[in-house]
Amino acid sequence: MLKIQGLNTHYGAIHALKGIDLEIHKGEVVSLIGSNGAGKSTLLSTVTGIQKASSGKVMLYDEDITNIAPYQLSKKKISISPEGREVFPDLTVLENLRIGAFSISNKGEIEKNYDRVFTLFPRLKERIKQQAGTLSGGEQQMLAVGRALMSSPELLFLDEPSLGLAPNIVLLIFDMIKEIQKQGVTILLVEQNANLALQTSNRAYVLENGLITMQGDAREIANNPKVKEAYLGIG
Incomplete structure (x- = not known):
């Protein structure tokens, strides 16, 4: 459905995204996890046209939407909860x-x-x-x-939906994410709460310092020792 190929983004001399490859299939929930400053929000900003890509492509089905004007997103059946x-x-x-x-x-x-x-x-x-x-x-x-x-929307971007919320409300929001998926909406979930994000997702990508360092089935990612130590608090 959505394919990101070799995406690079700069903020002046800062190389924020470094050749990102990421793919989302129709009907999935895909999580993007990473620490503060890893580049998660920059990736969303670049895909949605808020930040200009230096190079690379963003493909929606077979259409190149790289550097699309943000107001055109809804015409492509893409929506974002910022x-x-x-x-x-x-x-x-x-x-x-x-x-x-x-x-x-x-x-x-x-x-x-x-x-x-x-x-x-x-x-x-x-x-x-x-x-x-x-x-x-x-x-x-x-x-x-x-x-x-x-x-x-057919594709929904959720940017840190649990940020600053009480634990019981966080659980409610994640239950609603599952329900939205059941309704046929494909979701890219950008989230610091790696534990809940991985429980909710089909697949996941780990972003560190502007690079994708890991990708795969969400359960496999959750069971990776490095991910457990860095993002799940399990040593």
Whole structure:
């Protein structure tokens, strides 16, 4: 579905991504794990056109979308729930969700997507008229994911969805990731919580200092001694 080939990204003289090769197959959850500063968010920024690639390719099916303009992502059935949630604090839950459907003109599809989001996150329906800035951190994360789903994506990027959340809310978010996959959405999960990410994923990549150092079946990655020591806290 998505194939990244030899992707390089620079911030001035800093070589942030160094020849990244990564592939996502339709229907999978693929995790990208790594420590702070490894290049995870840079990779997402480059794939989504926020940061310009120095070289390499990003292919969606057979189409080259390298350095795509971010506003064109939804037309390609790609959506992102960004790190830090970035909801519109002065707008209501409903208004935030409606913004997520900006590329859809079919009212029936929009209503269907509202139903989908409120089924996944009943708490959002309870707070439908509430300003997003008054929601808890967990509720804002639900809203960010829900907003991303409003564009009917086939490929969803989740950037650090567990960041700063209470443990019980983290578990809820990961349960919803599994449910979204069951609905036919392919997911790239960028996540520092390596344990939960690997439990939730089909395959995984480990990113260190701008390089992919390991890839494979998520269970095999989770059982790798180096990964256990570095990311799972198991010596």
